[in-house]
Amino acid sequence: MLKTIDSVFTRYxxxxxxxxxxxRLTFGILMLFHGVAKIDHGVGWISALLEQKGLPGFIAYGVFIGEIVTPVLIIIGWLTRPAAFIYAFNILVATLLVGMGKFYSLTDVGAWALESEALYFLGGLCIMFLGAGKYAVSRQP
Incomplete structure (x- = not known):
């Protein structure tokens, strides 16, 4: 009986x-919200964080690639795998800049404090490894 239910469910x-x-749509659209916030409010605070770490502040403008360009590429399914790699790298850098103090922390409801960051990072990796599929501007195997 369970095998039949599983077979029917799998078929559909x-x-x-x-x-x-x-x-692709989920992670691309959700990341675009972050990119739009950077357009609205600027990247000055990111530049300041980078300079505090001894890095050049102009690197902060790379966030526009990671949070606007790559999500759009992922959504439309064009250069999906390299875009997803850059997407994942972007969230990794963001986590290293602002989130590492939370690595061993839990929230008030018991969730890992870096849960959202991990989800975005691993989602980007999943997209990179899976590719765009057939519903994309450029089809990839």
Missing amino acids: TNHPDFGRLLL
């Missing part, structure tokens, strides 16, 4: 390319 839900599309 086995759509890996739609899953890739949903993954």
Whole structure:
């Protein structure tokens, strides 16, 4: 009985390319909100953080690539794998800049304090390894 239920359920839900599309849209759209916030409020605070760490402040403008350009590329499915790599690298750098003090911390509800950052990072890696699928501007195997 359970095998039959599983077989029927799998038959109706086995759509890996739609899953890739949903993954791309979810992570791309959610990251775009962060990019739009950077357009609205600037990257001066990121530049200051970089300079505190001994890095040149102009690197902060790279956030526009990581939070606007790469999410758009991921959403449309063009250069998806390299865009997803840059996307994941962007969130890794952001976490190293502002979140490392939370590495061993939990929130008031018991969640890991870096849960969102981990989700974005691993989502980017999943997209990089899976590729765009057939619902994309450029189809990749």
